[in-house]
Amino acid sequence: MDSHKVVSQEEWLAAHRAHLAEEKALTHARDALSRKRRELPWVKVDKAYTFDTAQGPQTLADLFEGRSQLIVYHFMMGPDWEEGCPGCSFLSDHVDGALVHLAQRDVAYVAVSRAPLEKINAFKKRMGWTFRWVSSFGSDFNYDYHVSFTPEQRAQRKLFYNFATIDSDMDELPGLSVFYKDEAGDIYHTYSSYGRGGEPLIGTYTWLDLTPKGRDETHGMMEWMRHHDRYDTQPAHHGADGGCH
Structure with a gap:
């Protein structure tokens, strides 16, 4: 991982408060979109x-x-x-x-x-x-x-x-x-x-999105993800388009 900006506790807190405001806005926007989804015609x-x-x-x-x-x-x-x-x-x-x-x-x-x-x-x-x-x-x-x-x-x-x-x-x-x-x-x-x-x-992605490296994908999930019983027996597949077959 490349070197990352390291700041004082006060700067860290200010940056995270600003980010929290964006996260709350996204949460409210998601709630509004979900309401619109329920209102779609059948x-x-x-x-x-x-x-x-x-x-x-x-x-x-x-x-x-x-x-x-x-x-x-x-x-x-x-x-x-x-x-x-x-x-x-x-x-x-x-x-x-x-x-x-x-x-x-x-x-x-x-x-x-x-x-x-x-x-x-x-x-x-x-x-x-x-x-x-x-x-x-x-x-x-x-x-x-x-x-x-x-x-x-x-x-x-x-x-x-x-x-x-x-x-x-x-x-x-x-x-x-x-x-x-x-x-x-x-x-x-x-x-x-x-x-x-x-x-x-996909809850795993939600967890990964919290981490410093995030999803760490260049071409989508298919470059690293496999059937869960194959992680220890087969190297990661590097796909070109992240699709499935």
């Missing part, structure tokens, strides 16, 4: 989706498990993949501890991938996770929510992702979607987020 989900789960085939309504709110994490793991995306795995390492608290606030959580359930279960067991993870293989769900892409779309390198057309030939990309189910059983799509939109769910 769209009714009329299409039927079926998922392969440990309890057998289930509908989107079943995934709510009796609650009115559902968070779906679009986990990158395609039908021919042998393991899940390292970046999605990094985020998912932070999920299990939140589940009991989400349940108390009328929120269900589930990860969804196009990989067959047997591959999902094998990787989930390897990672030691307990959150629900189901397969959308054979369903249009991933395509309709713009996280999986057909060979034709990939060949054209024109993918609709993160509410815009991007130049990419990826088969899977990450995201999360939120749904609400009313007392009549009608389901509404209330929100989706893609790309770095899931970053606030």
Whole structure:
């Protein structure tokens, strides 16, 4: 690390008081943005989706498990993949501890991938996770929510992702979607987020942002982060674009 400015206690306190004012402004701005998010319009989900789960085939309504709110994490793991995306795995390492608290606030959580359930279960067991993870293989769900892409779309390198057309030939990309189910059983799509939109769910980054070196990344998480069972057995991968595959 390069040498850093060292000052008296009085100068340190003055600088930190000024920084605290900016942090409070950011907190208030985040609160305001969250209120606006809750005010966004919804769209009714009329299409039927079926998922392969440990309890057998289930509908989107079943995934709510009796609650009115559902968070779906679009986990990158395609039908021919042998393991899940390292970046999605990094985020998912932070999920299990939140589940009991989400349940108390009328929120269900589930990860969804196009990989067959047997591959999902094998990787989930390897990672030691307990959150629900189901397969959308054979369903249009991933395509309709713009996280999986057909060979034709990939060949054209024109993918609709993160509410815009991007130049990419990826088969899977990450995201999360939120749904609400009313007392009549009608389901509404209330929100989706893609790309770095899931970053606030990664607690490790929040911790790193407190430290002098910060995230210490040049090209994103993929230059250092790996599946948590590989840190001692495999050197860090230096990626070019911070993406996942």
